[in-house]
Amino acid sequence: MNPEYYLYLSALLFGIGAAGVLVRRNAIVVFMCIELMLxxxxxxxxxxxxxxxDAEGQLLAFFTMVVAAAEVVVGLAIIVAIFRARHSVxxxxxxxxxx
Numbered sequence: 001m002n003p004e005y006y007l008y009l010s011a012l013l014f015g016i017g018a019a020g021v022l023v024r025r026n027a028i029v030v031f032m033c034i035e036l037m038l039x040x041x042x043x044x045x046x047x048x049x050x051x052x053x054d055a056e057g058q059l060l061a062f063f064t065m066v067v068a069a070a071e072v073v074v075g076l077a078i079i080v081a082i083f084r085a086r087h088s089v090x091x092x093x094x095x096x097x098x099x
Contacts, residue, residue, distance in 0.1 A: 003047050003050060003051050006043060006044075006046075006047040007044055007047055009043065010040045010041070010043040010044040010047065011040070011044075013036055013037075013039065013040035013043070014036075014037050014040035014041070016033075016036060017033040017034065017035075017036035017037035017040060018033075018037060019033075020032075020033030020036070021033045021034060021037070025090050025091050025092050026089060026090065026091070027079050027082070027089040027090070027091050028079060028089055030091060031072075031075055031076070031079065034071075035068060035072070038064060038068045041064060042061040042064050042065065045057040045058075045060045045061045045064070046058055046061050049061075
């Protein structure tokens, strides 16, 4: 299969994730869209590594997945704490982090 198809898919996934971050107001959905954008970046890194026939793309994708996993842990903990305090995870609440 042509590597360009993977890059097109990566661009499409990144665009869907970016649109979700800009349009959605639920913090969990925004969080999932950010993860979709990170996975799109991983797909492009692996594709470029495959084109160049080296392991640098795979190595960068691995480090990105490690950072994304740490981000998920911290982000979900913050979202759960906010939900317990406010009973809402809407990003429209401007004073969400006060009190």
